[in-house]
Amino acid sequence: MADKEALEALETAIQMEVEGHTYYVKTAARVSWPEGSSTLLDLATDEMEHIRILKEEHAALMAGHEWLSPDKVSTQLSSGAKKQLPVFATDDAVIAGMVSDRADALEVLDLAIKVEYKSHTFYAKQAKISQSPAARAIWGWLVKEEKGHQAILTDYALYIGAQNEWLLEHERPILEG
Numbered sequence: 001m002a003d004k005e006a007l008e009a010l011e012t013a014i015q016m017e018v019e020g021h022t023y024y025v026k027t028a029a030r031v032s033w034p035e036g037s038s039t040l041l042d043l044a045t046d047e048m049e050h051i052r053i054l055k056e057e058h059a060a061l062m063a064g065h066e067w068l069s070p071d072k073v074s075t076q077l078s079s080g081a082k083k084q085l086p087v088f089a090t091d092d093a094v095i096a097g098m099v100s101d102r103a104d105a106l107e108v109l110d111l112a113i114k115v116e117y118k119s120h121t122f123y124a125k126q127a128k129i130s131q132s133p134a135a136r137a138i139w140g141w142l143v144k145e146e147k148g149h150q151a152i153l154t155d156y157a158l159y160i161g162a163q164n165e166w167l168l169e170h171e172r173p174i175l176e177g
């Protein structure tokens with residue numbers, strides 16, 4: 001029998017990733033800044049990979065197997081019907097409430113940064129309490145992924161919010177030779 005807590009954690013994680021993917025895709029279509037749209041679509045693609053991996057882990061546990069090792073899950077292809085789990089609402093009305101037609105880029109990025117923080121915090125907790133080395137590896141990898149997303153979004157927010165300071169900081173090595 002699969003560990004109920006592990007399955008619930010995976011179901012929550014899947015829904016968090018679905019929510020993130022939905023937010024990024026819908027927001028990318030609504031923002032007027034092309035660089036932001038491209039960045040959001042790249043993050044949406046990453047979220048789909050996370051969903052695939054989490055679903056494979058969930059299926060393995062449901063079938064009575066142990067957690068799949070990171071090297072095994074990274075080479076498998078996902079299959080099967082998508083299941084929408086009712087952990088978070090992800091319908092169009094919710095997304096519309098998150099991003100108005102006149103959404104400010106910084107507001108969009110701020111919300112995305114908060115979502116990534118929430119995800120990596122949840123994954124870090126799961127990594128800490130997991131008994132399986134494979135589970136700890138998967139959760140740990142997801143922590144790094146979400147922290148990376150948060151860093152990308154934060155850097156972009158700094159760029160558009162304080163462009164002169166961002167340019168000076170990022171171009172300093174070139175300027176100083």
